[in-house]
Amino acid sequence: MPKKLKNLSTAPTTDLRLLRTRRALRDGLLSLITKIPFDEITVRDIAAESLVGYNTFFRHYASKAELVDEIVSEEIEQLFVRALPAIVGEDTYTTALALCNYINEHRALWTALLGGGDAQLGGGASAYLRRKFIAYALAHDVRAPQHEWLPMDVGTIFGVGSVLDILSWWLSKPGEYSVERVAELIDRLVLAPTLGRTPDYGTAPSARGKKK
Template sequence: MLELIAERDFSAITVADIVAKADVGYATFFRHYQDKEGLLFDAADRLIDELLPTMLPALRDEDTRSASIALCRFINDRKAICRALFAGGAEPQVRRILTERSMARAETTGLPDPPGLPFRLAITHSVRATLGILAWWFDEAPDMDCEEVGAIIDRLVIAPVRKG
């Protein structure tokens, strides 16, 4: 599926496309997944597990700009799947999952409370605003480099949340 996502939009991919590319039978696919979204969410779980240790330091570290740029480099290295998950047809569900898991991880890793903001609001806003900027990057400014996008995330999301 990831190879197909690199070629075209997730909404245009069918289960028939996936099984043909994977060289497996239709029945085999449905033994493991109910639909193509199930496969996508399985991929999303793995990506989110990798993403969170890269995303949360932006809210914790003193050098928020470098942490935001590191996040963009992570995303850029996985652009096809990230675009499908964060800006494609599955975006609302992935945003909810990422927000919930970010909240749980932030609560267990001792992320500092942002001054003057409810903790849960700060995490929710940070995740959703960052995903919005990433979707904009994918769709509107694909030639912009990681340093520029990281600086935007830092300026519009991370720095204001950190200051409260």
């Protein structure tokens, strides 16, 4: 009985250490992506940047790819939660605004994932994110009213790719465009047309955002 009590008392501590280590590895990789080409990053680099032992890394992840997959999967789920209202409703601008607000709140992370428009990444992380995002949408059978002439999978591929391109462009120009302005661009150029909606912004350009 005392032995069982001892195990119970140490379990929360062990879980906390595990979470701290995984968080350190995640942050270490994201930090490295902003410094060196994604494809050149090694597990030793991640361990050193995270101040975690090399062997410790493999107690949590089998490879760099598994760590990246976890990060990307978590972020994709977060974005889809925010994109769902546009798929089932009519207000595509509000959805675009929610997406942009989330990206802005996690700007450092998404700049790393999308490369912030920086060719230094060689498309590594950005291309991987795009493939995962499209695969997630297709696998979860995300459907929305579209034009009769537009195949569902083509609309998904175009929509996801275009939104990520706009976000990458925005992240490469910090401070130049407001969240509202970028949300309007995503709505006008991608969401509303692809989903067969007609947004009303009035006659003035950039009616939603005052900043550029």
